[in-house]
Amino acid sequence: MFTLSRLMVVATAVALLAGCASPNPYSNQDQAGGDSGGMSKTAKYGGLGALAGAVAGAAIDHNNRGKGALIGAAVVGAGAAGYGYYADKQEAALRKSMANTGVEVQRQGDQIKLIMPGNITFATDSSGIAPSFYSPLNSLAGSLKQFNQNIIEIVGYTDSTGARQHNMDLSQQRAQSVATYLTSQGVDPSHLAVQGLGPDSPIASNADVNGRAQNRRVEVNLKPIPGQQYQQQ
Structure with a gap:
């Protein structure tokens, strides 16, 4: 027994x-x-x-x-x-693939998080992709096509400067810009989810210039697909 x-x-x-x-x-x-x-x-x-x-x-x-x-x-x-x-x-x-691009890769349990800082992603108050952002996005698209068994959550953030609703809208538009570009490069759109959280969940203080710069970011969260059988390759 x-x-x-x-x-x-x-x-x-x-x-x-x-x-x-x-x-x-x-x-x-x-x-x-x-x-x-x-x-x-x-x-x-x-x-x-x-x-x-x-x-x-x-x-x-x-x-x-x-x-x-x-x-x-x-x-x-x-x-x-x-x-x-x-x-x-x-x-x-x-x-x-992200080495020396300015994109930070983190592993948090069963999730892989990519943090894309504002200095390479978008111009101030714009959702148009900056020229310096295309190379990291192309590398990411290539990786997501090779490793295509993830839910891909794209989340936009801003600092706390300005009206909250404007920041919420801007962060949503930026996240959507990233999703649209990845889709144009062949990433499966059915795996993508987009969200804008504006000034919520800051990773640094909004009281100084450096902190606000860190908070203006896009995060890409890679998660397992529920029920997916992951075979060792």
């Missing part, structure tokens, strides 16, 4: 197998600004997913909790590891 402690041991073992079943070519890279604990993101996603799956599996199969835990761990862990491996590869490709 499986006790809770034994279920945890089984889940952990399956988690490690789910996370390490296939070699991850990026496991030795610090891809998320300090995430260097010796375990790849694939193993982390697979491990956490397998542990959650084990608990769920044990709860479902009351007559044979050990069997339920193993099935739940294997199924959920493998799915999570599949996305972790996919995201690892996508993140590495984006970091390479």
Whole structure:
């Protein structure tokens, strides 16, 4: 009979197998600004997913909790590891293509975020794409066509200067400009979502020039598609 402690041991073992079943070519890279604990993101996603799956599996199969835990761990862990491996590869490709462009690439859990600062994106009070922005957008479009299994959220932001409604409209128009250009370069429009948040969610103080410049930005958030089966490539 499986006790809770034994279920945890089984889940952990399956988690490690789910996370390490296939070699991850990026496991030795610090891809998320300090995430260097010796375990790849694939193993982390697979491990956490397998542990959650084990608990769920044990709860479902009351007559044979050990069997339920193993099935739940294997199924959920493998799915999570599949996305972790996919995201690892996508993140590495984006970091390479965005190097020296002014675009910052961040990894936040299962999400990849690209922060595009105002000094390269749009002229003041304009939603027309600046000449310096075309090169990063072309690189992004190429990457999104290669790694095409994401929801792509494009969010525009402004600083707090001026009327709020004007800033909300301007940020929406800028996000739409990015989406329209990416679509023109062959990115699947069905994966795109656009939003303008104006001065909301600032990343720096609006009390000084440098802070306001940081807040004028476009963010592109790459997320997994719900229900998508991510195969290791």
